[in-house]
Amino acid sequence: MTTVFRSTALDAHQRGREFGTTFASRVRANVETYHAMFDRLSAGTFDVAEAGRAALAATTAFAPPLAEEMHGIAEGAGLSPELIGALNARTEVLATIRAKTRGECSAVIHLPADLDAPVAVQTWDWYAIFRDSWLVWEIPLADGTMTKTMTEYGIVGKSGLNSRGLGLLFTILHHSADGGRIGVPVHVAARWALDSAANIFRAGQLLAQADVSASSSLNLTAYENGIGKAMSVELHPGGPSFVLPDRDGFLIHTNHFLAPGPAVHDTEPRAYPDTLLRHDLLRRQLGTFARPTATDVLGVMKRHVGGEGAVCCHPEPGEDPATAYKTLSTVILDLKAREMTVLDGGPSEH
Incomplete structure (x- = not known):
């Protein structure tokens, strides 16, 4: 629960x-x-x-x-x-410490052609030992607005949305320049964008100023003045990079860089090529819907093809609990209603 x-x-x-x-x-x-x-x-x-x-x-x-x-x-x-x-x-x-950790998460944003509110859904995949490590934190702010974030106990933020109509989905990336120092934590950057940015433009501008030492994609989406918008900010040392939805309105991010510049230095596909397979599966399956709903996205995300590298992933039988991966939660953002639903576990468990 x-x-x-x-x-x-x-x-x-x-x-x-x-x-x-x-x-x-x-x-x-x-x-x-x-x-x-x-x-x-x-x-x-x-x-x-x-x-x-x-x-x-x-x-x-x-x-x-x-x-x-x-x-x-x-x-x-x-x-x-x-x-x-x-x-x-x-x-x-x-x-x-140059840890060989897997990528986390698969995120889907779709902008309807009529500029209506975006659909925004993501899975959060992480080590199974952290399955009870998270919650939804609702944070009223002094200016009268509110931030809601799905995060880990003691960490200030991750995915979420605010009452101004800005949402954020979060997936990790890996770049050859990562590490060597501790810069602005990407979780701090995500929360600060939700707390302080007046709109998606200001959020992108703010994130561009974050002096980070590790990479992540902060996938921004918004429903402002009756218009849906989306943009991925790929944070990395020497970055950031920006990615917009494709011609069909899809912005799908797993754990590899989509911008061509940092993609040259991407270390994820060689180590864990499931990021490419997950992205391809989501894009091809969702492409069959003219206007996918959150329910449609969840249906596609239930796929277990790939085992531990699947969109909805579960530990392999007999795997060491210290290294086993699992989809720990599933985040659904309703930008029009300014509401966030977080399911305990992966899409197949609901």
Whole structure:
């Protein structure tokens, strides 16, 4: 069952403290599980505290209120701020230690030809040990707007939407320049775009300023003044790149770069070519619909072809739980109604 939590505090630090206090055991569990993963993948040579300090410094420079929120989460959960900083920079830490992690997620956005509201759906695929690590966080802001995000306990944001009609779907990417330092965490960038951007143009502009050290695609979609819009911002060191929907209105992102420039330095297809297969399957199957609905997209996403590399993925029989992959949740954005539905598990489980 999906946990939904709505904050009551408007001050960033107090909001984080409220969250950290409410979910102290869940936040600590995520910190411990990720810390164990970092130690395992780096053979215990990685300085998590230093990475956390770097993440907090980068967040303070890019999105000061979110740094305050992270300090509040740490206070509420009884942890050092550096550990919460490293948790929010888990993508950047994994890139720095050159961990051979699989891609996460498949995202679909479709813009109708009549400019009506977009359809936006994604799966979130990650290690099965994190299946209880996430929730939906509803965040009222001081300006009267609200951000809703599906995120992990202790991480400030991921996929979501805001009450101004802006939505964001999130998939990880891998570039040869990733790692080497800790820049603005991509999860921080995603949340800050939802909190502070007035529209999709401003969101793209803001994300372009993020000095990132790891790659991800932040797939923006919006329904503003009765017009649907979409654009993928592919964040990477030296980037970003921008991708628009194709001639049929589809913007489909798995875990490889779509822009030709960074695609030259893409490390994902060689390691995990399922990203290409998932993209191809989704585009061909959804292309049979003149105007796909969210239900149509979910139906296509139920495919298990490819086993662990499928759009809706499940651990292989007998696989080590520490490395097994699973679709942990499925996100559906209703831009017209400003609502987000998050299903517990993959599309085939519903």
